[in-house]
Amino acid sequence: MMKELVTAALPYANGTLHLGHLMSTYLPADVYARYCRLRGRETAFICATDEHGTAIEINAEKAGKPPQEFVAEFHEQQLKDFKSALIEFDEFHHTDSPENHELTREFHEKLGEYFYEKEITQTYCPKCERILPDRYVKGKCPNCGAEDQYGDGCEKCGKTYSTSDLLEPRCAVCGTTPEHRSSKHLFFCLTSFKDFLSKWFQENKELQRDVINYVKNWLPELQDWDVTRDGPYFGVPIPGRPNQYFYVWFDAPIGYVSSTKHHFKELGDWWSGGARISHFIGKDIIYHHYLFWPAMLKGAGFALPARIPTRGHLNMASGEKMSKSRGTLVTICEAVQKTDPEYLRYYLTAITPNSTADINFSWDELKTKTNNELIDAYGNLVYRVLSFAYSKTNGVPEKSVEKNEDKEFEAKIPRFLQEAANHYDAVELKRSLESCMAFAGECNKYFNDRAPWKLLKENPDEAKTVLHNACRAVYVLSVALHPVLPASTKKVFAWLNEEPKWEDCLTVRQINKPEVLYQKIEY
DSSP, X not given: OOEEEEEEOOOBTTSOOBHHHIIIIIHXXXXXXXXXXXXXOOEEEEEEEBOOSHHHHHHHHHTTSOXXXXXXXXXXXXXXXXXXXXXXXXXXXESSSXXXXXXXXXXXXXXXXXXXXXXXXXXXXTTTTEEOOGGGEEEEOTTTOOSSEESSBOTTTOOBOOGGGOEEEEETTTOOOOEEEEEEEEEEOGGGGHHHHHHHHHHOTTSOHHHXXXXXXXXXXOOOEEOEEESSOOSOBOTTOTTEEEOHHHHTTHXXXXXXXXXXXXXXXXXXXXXXXXXXXEXXXXXXXXXXHHHHXXXXXXXXXXXXXXXXXXXXXXXXXXXXXXTBOOBHHHHHHHSOHHHHXXXXXXXXXSSSOOEEOOHHHHHHHIIIIXXXXXXXXXXXXXXXXXXXXXXEOOOOOOOHHXXXXXXXXXXXXXXXXXXXXXXXXXXXXXXXXXXXXXXHHHHHHHOHHHXXXXXXXXXXXXXXXXXXXXXXXXXXXXXXXXXXXXXXXXXXTOOOOSSOOOOSEEOOOOOOOOOOOOO
C-alpha cells in the first residue's frame, strides 16, 4: 500500500495563529491524516515553523532577542495552539535546523545548472540606512493597482513581483521614499520549467482544478526568480556568496523535506516516489506551491506532490478578511477558550468547501450548526441507542427476526461507509461530513420508526434486531466521524468495547454505561 505523506503549510514563527489558519490548512490536513491512519495506511503528517526572513530578523531585534530565541518562543506557542485544537502532527520541526540548512545547500547544488547571476536594482531606505527586503516596502500592486501591498506580492490578486516593480513605493518602517542601489544576485531559471509545469497541470488530474485554471494563466508571463537576499538577513547563507542568503521562500518549502528527514532520521523513499504527497495550503501561497516548489523538486530530482488541496480565506462575520497584520481575527487560543475544540472542528469542516472560495465565520452559526446537527443528530443518537442497549440487553444483542425495513436499513450501513471513504479519499471533507449527518438522520428515523421500546413488549426478537442494527450504525457512523471528532468518538468506542477500524465489524458484545456525549451551546 502506498505511503501517505501529508504536509501543512509552514506557519511563520512571527505571530499568533488564528482560525483562518486552522480552517484553510491545519484542520483539513489533520482530518485527512487521521483518516489515512484509520485506513491502516503508513502515514506521516509533517509540519514545521518557517523561521527565516527579514521580518523575523527585525522583530527579534525590536524584542531585544537573538532570532533563534525569538522563533523558538513562537514555535512553542504555535505547537500549544495546535494541540488545543486537537491537531496531531507526527513531526512539528523548524526550518532553522541543521537538516534544513543541509538540504537547502543540497538543493542549491542539484539545481546548479538552473542558476545564473544577474545585476539588479534594490530598494534602499536612506533614513533606515539599509536595503529594504520585500515585506518592508509597500505601495501599489503593478498588476491590479491595489493600494498598501507588500513588495513581494499582492494580497488582493495573488500576483508575485519584485520590489522594483512596485508602484509608488515607500519604506514600511518609516514611510520614506526609497532609493535604488545595484547588487549582483543569484536567479533560479523558472522559465526553463514552463513546458514541464504546463504538462504537469494537464496530466495530474488530482490537482485542484479551480486552482489550475487560475495558475495556468500565469505561465505565459512566468519570470525567473531572484532567490538572493543581501545581509543583514536571518536565513541560510548561499555558498560562495559573502553576506548573501537564500530568500526565505527558497528554503521554507525545503522544510517539508528536512522535517521528514528529521522525523525518520533518513529520507528513505518518502520523497523519491514511495509516498503519495499531499500539500495542504491556503490560497495566499498558491504561486509558490504550484510554480516555484514543483520546479525546484523536478530540477533537484525529488518526487512531486500528488495534490495540493487549497482553501480560501476565513473572513469575519462582517466579511472583513481575518488578518494578523490588520488585527481582524479570532485566534485559536481565544476560540478554544470560548468553546469546545471539537465544536470548532465540526463547524469549520462543515462550512469549508473544496475550493478557494472565501467564507465567513460566525459564532451564531457555529452555535446553531453544533446544536442542531452535531448534538441533536449524532450526540443524541449515540446516547439513545447505547443507553437503551445497555439497560435493556446489556450490550449489542444478536440479530433475530428481521423485517424488510431492518434489511433495508442494514444494507445502507456499508454503502454509507464506502460513500464517506470516497469523499475522504478525494479530500472532499465537507461532503464526507454531510454524508455522515445524512446517515445520522436515517439512523434516527430507523430507531424512531421501529421503536424497540415498544417491540420489547410485543416482539422481543424484533427488538434485538433493531438494537443490533442501531448499535452497528452508531459504531460505523462514529468511525466515519472520528477524523473530525477524535476525542468524543473515542468515548463512543470505549463504551462499545471496540477499537476504531474502517470497517463494519461490530458484533455481539457487552458495552459500558454511556454518558451524554455533548452539552448544548448556551451562549
